[in-house]
Amino acid sequence: MNRNMLTVIATSLALSTIISTSAVSAAEVNKGQASIAAVTKEAAKASNLSIGVDGVSNNIRTLNVKGTVLYSVRDIANIFGADIQAESKSVITLVGGNPAQTITVRVNSGAYEVDGATKNFSVAPLEQKGVIYAELNALVEALGGEVSGSGSKLDVVSVKPLEGDFSSPRVNSNGEVIAARESDGTVQLYKWNPTYRVYDALTSNENAASTAVSPDLKWGVFTDESSQLYLLDLSLGTAQAIGKDTSVKTDLTWSADGKKVYFVQGDKQEKIAYVSVDSGKITSVLADKVENKSDIRLSADDKTVLYAVNITGVAKNDKDSTEDSLSIDFSGAGSQLFTLDLTAKDAKPVQLTTSTDNKLYPNLLSDGTIVYVSGDADGAVENNVLKVVQAKEKKVSDLVADLDVSLAVTSAKGQLIIVATEKDGKSSIYAVKSDGSKSKLYTNDGAITEVFPSADGSQVAVIENGQVKLAANNQAVTLTK
Structure with missing residues (x-):
């Protein structure tokens, strides 16, 4: 066998070895890949x-x-x-x-x-x-x-929640929650579907943030900078003027039948009047020249108006009226509650209270009961108490005294809602009956600063730590960040 033949045989053997080795390696690789694929398929x-x-x-x-x-x-x-x-x-x-x-x-x-x-x-x-x-x-x-x-x-x-600080919660007849957000010096009102947590812009009219909502939750009324009244559609966000009067109007409040809006009128808040929503005609109800009226509330039968008067100090001096003798007597100062019979001709206001406590958030319940949040003007009493006023007897007593009450509102159908701080520091929302019994709707660690109830009071739109929420059954849907 010559050298060339040996070389060919050796080369052939080497190639055969390489090919065999490669085939084995490829088989192992394919086997491994199949194994990995099987594991992945099995795991996924x-x-x-x-x-x-x-x-x-x-x-x-x-x-x-x-x-x-x-x-x-x-x-x-x-x-x-x-x-x-x-x-x-x-x-x-x-x-x-x-x-x-x-x-x-x-x-x-x-x-x-x-x-x-x-x-x-x-x-x-x-x-x-x-x-x-x-x-x-x-x-x-x-x-x-x-x-x-x-x-x-x-x-x-499908839409990220809005971020920011919100205020002025409202609820409309569709069950949507409305609130205002201020950003870069402008105010925008939004509405949320609380079920889907989606939102739409309602109006960019910043005056609408303070809108007073009608009993059927379909309409709002507000005034612009010139005190022109506007009617706001709470579903569409469109607004139209009511009449042309531009006298100062504050504390807008709807009548129970939804046909009138009552308000305090005048530069010194010295009158009470109402406007017909349909005609825009304004009718005076009370013009007794007593200044600083506020917090108008209407009874369920539209026969009685409740309001507060902030009584200021009285100036006193000697008979010569010298400057040195001038002094201010604050002994009778403070807020007091009054009612007026709207059915009696030439009716006079009836003063219900004389105490010196701060009378905050007065409400006139559907059974005629009057309640308010009592705050100690001197700070000697730690907790704010929910007081009840018996109008006929002019008797004031505690209704809810075991909580520190901060807010009180009434729903369109007459359910009283309060916000209070518990002994453990948590904020809670309660539905309260006229006998003082209460049921908790929601509680949390956050600070609840504003509320607005649904018509029956079973749900409450809430501003908590600047967020918009809808609370019910001790739970809340968070609508914003």
């Missing part, structure tokens, strides 16, 4: 999960990968009404959201794009049977929404 289990989206239950395809749940990108896009621009087994591009953006998701890539900006997933998206799955929070955020809850109790809102 597809199923459906029901999640709440704007208050409506939706079934979403999911993929559970070793305890991490990924969600169908297409299903989430459909929830937000986003359009699928391109889709394959490796990439999906969609356009939509609030505001609309272009979002691109790639399988097995930790990076995704939102309007050209690169962001990162915590877990890379996966594909199974033609469906691409990705992280829920990242997808929803990219589409302009927000996720709350966890596990089987997930909720998605």
Whole structure:
């Protein structure tokens, strides 16, 4: 056997060895890849999960990968009404959201794009049977929404909650919550659907923030800078002038029949009058020249008006009226409550109280009972007490004294609602009956500064630490950040 033949044989043996080794290696690799694929397939289990989206239950395809749940990108896009621009087994591009953006998701890539900006997933998206799955929070955020809850109790809102400090809560006849937000020196009123937690702008008229709401919760009235009256549609946000009178008007209050709006009139708050909502005609009710009237309330039968008078100090001096002898007597100063019979001709106001305590948030209940929050003018009494006034006897007594009461309002149907601080420092909302019995509607650690009840008082719009909430049954839906 010559040298050349030996070389050929040796080369052939070497090649054969290499080929055999390569074949074995390739087989091992393919076996390993198949094993990994099998493990991944076994670990990634597809199923459906029901999640709440704007208050409506939706079934979403999911993929559970070793305890991490990924969600169908297409299903989430459909929830937000986003359009699928391109889709394959490796990439999906969609356009939509609030505001609309272009979002691109790639399988097995930790990076995704939102309007050209690169962001990162915590877990890379996966594909199974033609469906691409990705992280829920990242997808929803990219589409302009927000996720709350966890596990089987997930909720998605398609629009992120408004942020800021809010005030002036109201409720309209649709059950929507209304509140004002001040930003950059301007005031905007919004309305929220508390079930879906979505919102719309209502009006940018900042004067509407102080609107007085009609008994049917459909209308509001407010005045502008010139004291012109306006009627506000609480569903649409449109406003129209009532009459042309521009005399000073404060403390707007609707009559129970919704046909009139009573108010304190005059530069010195010395009169009480009402305006016909239909005609704009103003009628004087009381012009006794007593100044500093406020807090008008109407009885359920529209026969009695309750109001407060802030009595100031009385100037005293000697018979010569010298400057040195001038002094102010504050012994009779303070707020006092009065009623006026609207059915009797030439009726005179009846003074109900004479005590020196601060009389805050007076209310006239449907059974004729008068209540108010009593605050000690000298600060000697720690808690504010809810007082009740028996009008005929002019007798004042405690109604709720075991809490530090800060607010008292009455719903359109006559339910008394109070806000109080508990002994543990928490803020609570109670529904109170005329006999003093009460039931708790809500309690929390936050500071409750304003409330407005629904017509029957079962739900209460709340401003708590600047946030808008709707409270009921000792729970609250948070509508803003």
